[in-house]
Amino acid sequence: MGMMDEMMDAMMGKLSKEEKLEMMSTMMEKFLAGFTVEDKQKMMEKMMPKMMEGVNMMEMMPKMMMNMMGGNGGEGGMMGMMSKMMGGGEGSATSMMPATMMETMMPQCIKTFLPKMTKEKRIDFALNIASILVEQGSSGLSKKEKKDFVSKMIEKVSA
Numbered sequence: 001m002g003m004m005d006e007m008m009d010a011m012m013g014k015l016s017k018e019e020k021l022e023m024m025s026t027m028m029e030k031f032l033a034g035f036t037v038e039d040k041q042k043m044m045e046k047m048m049p050k051m052m053e054g055v056n057m058m059e060m061m062p063k064m065m066m067n068m069m070g071g072n073g074g075e076g077g078m079m080g081m082m083s084k085m086m087g088g089g090e091g092s093a094t095s096m097m098p099a100t101m102m103e104t105m106m107p108q109c110i111k112t113f114l115p116k117m118t119k120e121k122r123i124d125f126a127l128n129i130a131s132i133l134v135e136q137g138s139s140g141l142s143k144k145e146k147k148d149f150v151s152k153m154i155e156k157v158s159a
Contacts, residue, residue: 048112057113130157 012020032040110129114122134153138146 052113052116055113057117 015023035043114125117125130153134150137153138149141149
């Protein structure tokens, strides 16, 4: 790979940061052509720790989520998809959001970036996530159901 490295260094050295960012999606599409989902997953597992170095997820995640949701609260992008998902039936949250997202990706993401946070930021983040989980997880529950839900969470956290 010596010659390839030299060519990449020569090419990348001539590009501005903006030009590199513009090329990224096209290059990734071509680069990943023919890769299986498993191939991509293995590559991400190796690359993510390097990409996450020095990244403040507390600042980045809200920005990413806003961009995915259409930026200014429009019904395009993620917001439109979320509206459809919440409608139930075909395209509902359970059919559109794969179990791997909830069971694997989200927990793995948290496991990856939490240890890199300062103690104070980690505590603030965990409390924020816990309050969102209780608020959204107990939505539509009776007072007794909510109390049982919170008790189960406390039991799980205390174990």
